[in-house]
Amino acid sequence: MPTDLRLFGIRHHGPGSAASLVHALDAYQPDIVLLECPADAEAALAAATHPEMRPPVALLVYNPKQHQQASFLPFAEFSPEWQAIQWCHRHGAHLRCFDLPMALRFGTSLPGLLSLREGEPARDSSPDAAPDQPPTAQPQPADFPQQPEPAHHQEKEPESDQQPNSEQKLKLEPEQELKLVPPLPEDRELRGEVPRDPISYLAELDGYADGERWWELRLEQAPGHADTFAVVLDLMTALREELNLPETEETLLREAFMRETLRATLQQGYQRVAVVCGAWHAPVLRPELLKKEDKACLKGLKKVATAATWIPWTFERLSTASGYGAGVGSPAWYELLFTTPRAEVVTHWMVRAARLLRSRDLDASAAHAIEGVRLAHTLAAVRGRELPGIEELQEAAVAILGGGYPETLELVQRELVVGERLGAVPPEQPATPLQQDVQLQQKATRLKPEATARTLDLDLRKELDLSRSHLLHRLRLLDICWGEPRRAQGKAGTFHELWELQWQPEYALNVLDAGRWGNTVLAAAAARAASRAAEAPDLEAVSQLLAEALQADLAPAIGALVARLETLSAGTRDVTHLLAALPPLVNVLRYGNVRRTETAQVATVVHHLVPRLCIGLPPACTGLDYDAARQLLPRLEGSHQAIRLLQDEAQETDWYAALAGVLRNPASSGLLAGAAGRLLFDAHRLSPEEAATFLGLALSPAQPTSYATAWLEGFLSGSALLLLHHRPLFDLLNDWLGELPEDTFREIVPLLRRAFTDFSLPERRQLLDLSRQGHQPAAVVGEEDYDLERGLQVLPGLRELLGF
Structure with missing residues (x-):
């Protein structure tokens, strides 16, 4: 047959x-x-x-x-x-x-x-x-x-x-x-x-x-x-x-x-x-x-062994917008089209849209849904189509439910056109040991993989939230970025973590790939961290990796990371790397107890690192042009804050001595010397009289104008409080500006604006009011000692300088 x-x-x-x-x-x-x-x-x-x-x-x-x-x-x-x-x-x-x-x-x-x-x-x-x-x-x-x-x-x-x-x-x-x-x-x-x-x-x-x-x-x-x-x-x-x-x-x-x-x-x-x-x-x-x-075509083809398993997928990944070539533009609409009788599909979609908007406290009544269905059928008839398609439905929804504004219906587009569904597979599907451990960890921490993005607020003082934080950090070390950390606002930053969670189907392949590092999340993350440390080129990378490992509570990897850190720090002479490595390590020491992690090994590295940094800082600040000094400045300020967090008097004394060396060295970069002066002044290691002296030396006629403006930028560094609360400093700056030739002043105005650009508007107004009061020496003087006409000559330039 x-x-x-x-x-x-x-x-x-x-x-x-x-x-x-x-x-x-x-x-x-x-x-x-x-x-x-x-x-x-x-x-x-x-x-x-x-x-x-x-x-x-x-x-x-x-x-x-x-x-x-x-x-x-x-x-x-x-x-x-x-x-x-x-x-x-x-x-x-x-x-x-x-x-x-x-x-x-x-x-x-x-x-x-x-x-x-x-x-x-x-x-x-x-x-x-x-x-x-x-x-x-x-x-x-x-x-x-x-x-x-x-x-x-x-x-x-x-x-x-x-x-x-x-x-x-x-x-x-x-x-x-x-x-x-x-x-x-x-x-x-x-x-x-x-x-x-x-x-x-x-x-x-x-x-x-x-x-x-x-x-x-x-x-x-x-x-x-x-x-x-x-x-x-x-x-x-x-x-x-x-x-x-x-x-x-x-x-x-x-x-x-x-x-x-x-x-x-x-x-x-x-x-x-x-x-x-x-x-x-x-x-x-x-x-x-x-x-x-x-x-003939198939003869002699090479092959490799393969394995197959099922994983959950999402409508978003099934859509054309995801880059999937066989994708469709509206998976959720296609599912409704397949599962609903053809005569009822338009009504079903519009009713779902109205319900979705009402669930978000938006105005969408039954009358709106009825009118939306009528408009969709009218649009289809005008275009010669028997059944309205998703274009007609969307246009009708925008006109009736959205009041003519498509932005209102972004929610409908996301849930009823593309869809946010995540599929499910049987638990007995073939899986690697790491896949099984990930599933166990998700159940233990009550974190269900979901296709929709959601925010997770963790309080690290709670056992469950702490274990969730450890899991998310470990997965990130394995390049499985299920959670993205966000900055917590208005809460105790040391005890709170904010995460944005959204599970992507391709993470299944990332889990497969991470299986070569270990059979459990802990073992795999620890092995991966140790491998990255061995390949890290500089001290900064290892210190950052160590901070991440401690956040993930990777006790098996800490020894290898600290050993690598000690090896690199012993051979590192570049102060730039030392400055970059210190803040992450100090944060580990300062806040590690919140996560209940052991930080004694890290403390040993830090206490060896600070003296080397203090010795190398003054020479490292000499012979730099403005751009190089500008790159070094945030690292200098970050290390200053880190050493203050250590609350070690001996190390603070060494650090302030290093800053004083930068300030007094004539070969230091003007930007860094000014910043060193401000840091010492803020720490009360420099009196107002000494600060006025150094400011006067920096602004003296013997100094190049470029050095003076850079020193001033570093000294003020985005805060006008020094000038507002210390009148001698303000007077020194005022006198220096008043004595500049007009051509020189016009030449350096762009440079000076950098020093004032970060001042807030109220600070600028207070500075302007202070300038109108004229020159006031420390002793009480009579009105006859003021030269008002000369003082008013400064105001146009000062207004231009402050951006008024």
């Missing part, structure tokens, strides 16, 4: 294709279904029918020895492949994956895969955009362009009973018909104007500018028809013959492997064979085509 072969060309993640496929399989009742899915993922498909499996989910196929080689194959409830899997399970039909195995893709040096190893996304050029491999260097779905794969043969398909001739039409909607594509016009062929993708060409012939939109309206929003695939096959056959677009080597291998698998299946004696594949591939998946060429 001859085999009956049926080809079902689908659009990946298309609700209309999925509905039509279920009708077609019910009518055909195949013995076996060949599914366009990597052959080495076939065994894992059995778990797709598990009761606890809730799409969206993704099949992760990866190389266990090189986790960067991985591929996500996402599925949603409205994916035709998912419905084919469920149909086979319900009816007891055999299911076989017949696409090129990932073992061959990972092991074969294909042009598309070579770019993956360089960190660029792989590209499948078919218009159906199969959910193939993502960049192996970056675990995320591939970005497929819309350029299609053309046919690599000129043989025409033999006609069968299921294929209509070129005069047949597919009735997609009761009042609209779609004719098959005519040949490519000769004038376009002569001009070489080949459309960028065949679907856009079809849309253009039907009067649409957007091929994706045309396919959605004509096929995905249409009710399911079992005979849809015969016309789709005719469309794709005509397009491949007429357009004759270039193809990729990867596509040749994929189609060759699919044909070889199809031939082997037919030889096994199945009576009814169904092929479910991307619509673009369907015309060339005939067993009689290219037999010798296929065997």
Whole structure:
């Protein structure tokens, strides 16, 4: 008895294709279904029918020895492949994956895969955009362009009973018909104007500018028809013959492997064979085509071992906006379109939108929803469409529910167009030891992975919150950035941590990759931290890493980090690195007890580091130009605050002596000398009289103007309080400005503005009021001692200097 072969060309993640496929399989009742899915993922498909499996989910196929080689194959409830899997399970039909195995893709040096190893996304050029491999260097779905794969043969398909001739039409909607594509016009062929993708060409012939939109309206929003695939096959056959677009080597291998698998299946004696594949591939998946060429093409390909498992996926990652080439623009809308009766889908969507807005305390009544439905149907009628699409629904929602402002409906866009759903997989799915430990830690800390972003406020004095903080910090050390730290406002910063949590599906691959460091989160994070410390080039990197390790409570790694820190500090002569390394270490000592971590080893390093820093600081501040001094200034100020936090009198004395050396050394940078003077003055190690003396020396005529302005900038350093509360300092500055020649003053005004630019507006006003009072020496003087006319001459320049 001859085999009956049926080809079902689908659009990946298309609700209309999925509905039509279920009708077609019910009518055909195949013995076996060949599914366009990597052959080495076939065994894992059995778990797709598990009761606890809730799409969206993704099949992760990866190389266990090189986790960067991985591929996500996402599925949603409205994916035709998912419905084919469920149909086979319900009816007891055999299911076989017949696409090129990932073992061959990972092991074969294909042009598309070579770019993956360089960190660029792989590209499948078919218009159906199969959910193939993502960049192996970056675990995320591939970005497929819309350029299609053309046919690599000129043989025409033999006609069968299921294929209509070129005069047949597919009735997609009761009042609209779609004719098959005519040949490519000769004038376009002569001009070489080949459309960028065949679907856009079809849309253009039907009067649409957007091929994706045309396919959605004509096929995905249409009710399911079992005979849809015969016309789709005719469309794709005509397009491949007429357009004759270039193809990729990867596509040749994929189609060759699919044909070889199809031939082997037919030889096994199945009576009814169904092929479910991307619509673009369907015309060339005939067993009689290219037999010798296929065997030669597939001969000698290298392969690697692969493993497969299921992971939760999200609608956001299924959307086109995520960069997924086979993605859709509105996954949540597609799910509603697939699961809701066609006559009720518009009402359901608008009611959900109104409820969502009301849940956020926004005005959205039942009357609004009714008017929104009416407007959506009116827009569809004006545009000649039987059923409103997502564009009509969004426009109606903006007009009725949003009052004409689209910004109001960003929430609706996020939840009802794209969607925020995170799928679920059975807990017994194959997992590495580290994956299992991550799941255990998530349960123990009551942190559930969620697709929606949420804020987590932790109080480190509580056991549960402290364990949550440790887990999030450990995962960050493993490059699993589930949580992003945020600055806590208005709370005790030492006891509170603020995190922004959002679980991304690709973190599953990060967990796989991190498994090489250990079987538990603690062991893996500790090993990773020790490895990073061994590779760290300077003291600053190690000190920052040590602070992160202590935040994560990585006791097994502290010894290695401290040893590396001691090694680098002993050989480091660059004061810049010492200045950068000190603040993180001091913060560990000062606040480590909040996390209940042992910091004795760190204290030993710090107490050896400070004396070396004090000795090297004065020479390091000499011979620097302004730009170099500007880079060193924040590190100098940070180390000053860190040493004050230590509350060690002996080390503070050494530090202030070093600052005094910088201040008194004539070769010191003016910016750093002024900053040293301010720090000493703030610490009451420099009296007002001494500060006035040093300011007078810096502003004396013997000093270059550039040095004087830099010294002044460092001394004031964003605060006008020194001038406001110490009148002798203000008078010195006032006299120096008044004695400058006009040409010199105009030349240095831009330089001086840097010293005053960070002053607040109230401070500027107080300085201006103080300048109007005139010169007041320390002793009480009479009014006759004032030279008002001379004092007023300073005001225009002072106003310009202060920005008034």
